[in-house]
Amino acid sequence: MPQRRSLRIAPNSASRLLRCGQTTSCRECGNPVECYLRADDRLVQLHPHELPVAEVPESCRWHVSRGIAHPAGDGTSWCRLAHALLCPARTAPMAVPHFSGLRRSLALHTRRLLDAGVLAPSAAPAGSPPPGEAVCRPARPVVQLLYVHYLASRPVDEIQCVAQTQRRTRCAAGVLGPGALHGVWTLMPVSAHHGQLALPSDVMAVYSLSALPYQEQLRWRAQRCEQHAAATAAGDLTVADWEPFDPLRHHEHIRTRLPSQGRRPGGRAPRQARS
Known part of the structure; x- marks a missing residue:
């Protein structure tokens, strides 16, 4: 007989989401x-x-x-x-x-x-972004929320709401909606914990939301669209994709240049750029 395994609700969960697959x-x-x-x-x-x-x-x-x-x-x-x-x-x-x-x-x-056209073909192996994407559009950007660095699972404009709709499906809206406040791309120091090995770079590109209102940052942290951020009765259909960023474990996702479509005259990339 298969072993019976129980589920539990995460003690810090604000929703009814069970800790299950x-x-x-x-x-x-x-x-x-x-x-x-x-x-x-x-x-x-x-x-x-x-x-x-x-x-x-x-x-x-x-x-x-x-x-x-x-x-x-x-x-x-x-x-x-x-x-x-x-x-x-x-x-x-x-x-x-x-x-x-x-x-x-x-x-x-x-x-x-x-x-069938359901899946977009990828020209490069997984884990290796296409040429230029590491500069123009990080596949897994580092995001600063509530003064904590997180590693996103997908580009900023593709982060999807985790709320459950009335049809019991996942909300298809993005967290960065048409009327949402945008963060700012900036270069920040890469700080390793005491005793860790030296990192390959001193700075990294971060999508900072620190200038946004506190409630707006909470909405991003909960990974909800603007509509479901106000609908407290709607539960989460899946867990949020945020992963605490560790510069040593996630060193392959560190980008040393800001996302941009090109260089400014003179050959230098801008220090900040809005998404």
């Missing part, structure tokens, strides 16, 4: 995934189905307990697997030969989505 689709390959919180409050995407532990190397096993994902087995004959090991849009890691058949079936589904 939130079903969504991978932005890179279009295949379904389940997003879980880890014990350190980071998000991880897991393959939606369990696999026999005999088919999964010990270092690749995950299990979910009380709505929290843990990178280890739980002693049962079944385990979960991180989607990153199977994603056909990414370079296959060394452990992937164990899952070549499953990876091929996901690649076939991705091809069908591309042929």
Whole structure:
């Protein structure tokens, strides 16, 4: 008999959202995934189905307990697997030969989505932005909210509201709506914690919302559109995408130039630019 696992509501949650797997689709390959919180409050995407532990190397096993994902087995004959090991849009890691058949079936589904026009093709491997995007439009920008740096999961203008609509679907509106106040792109120092290794750069581009009113920053932190920010009765359909920014762990997302369409005369990029 499968082990019974309970769910719980996050103690600091302002909504009725349970700490369980939130079903969504991978932005890179279009295949379904389940997003879980880890014990350190980071998000991880897991393959939606369990696999026999005999088919999964010990270092690749995950299990979910009380709505929290843990990178280890739980002693049962079944385990979960991180989607990153199977994603056909990414370079296959060394452990992937164990899952070549499953990876091929996901690649076939991705091809069908591309042929149907549902998924936009990507010319570059996942994790490597197209030429110029690292300068003009960070795929995962660093955002300053309430004087805390967060790493967004997608470009600023694509951050989607997490509220549940009356039809029990996720709101399709963006947090940065047509009438919303914009933040400001600015260069800020990269500060490492005491004892950490030296970072490859001294400054980084940050989308700062610190000049916005306090309530507006709370709306961004809750990841709600302007309409659902006032609708307190509407629950969240998924967890917010914000991930606390760590300059050492997220060093590949640090951009040392401000987003811009080009350089000013004289060859220098502007110090600030509005989105």
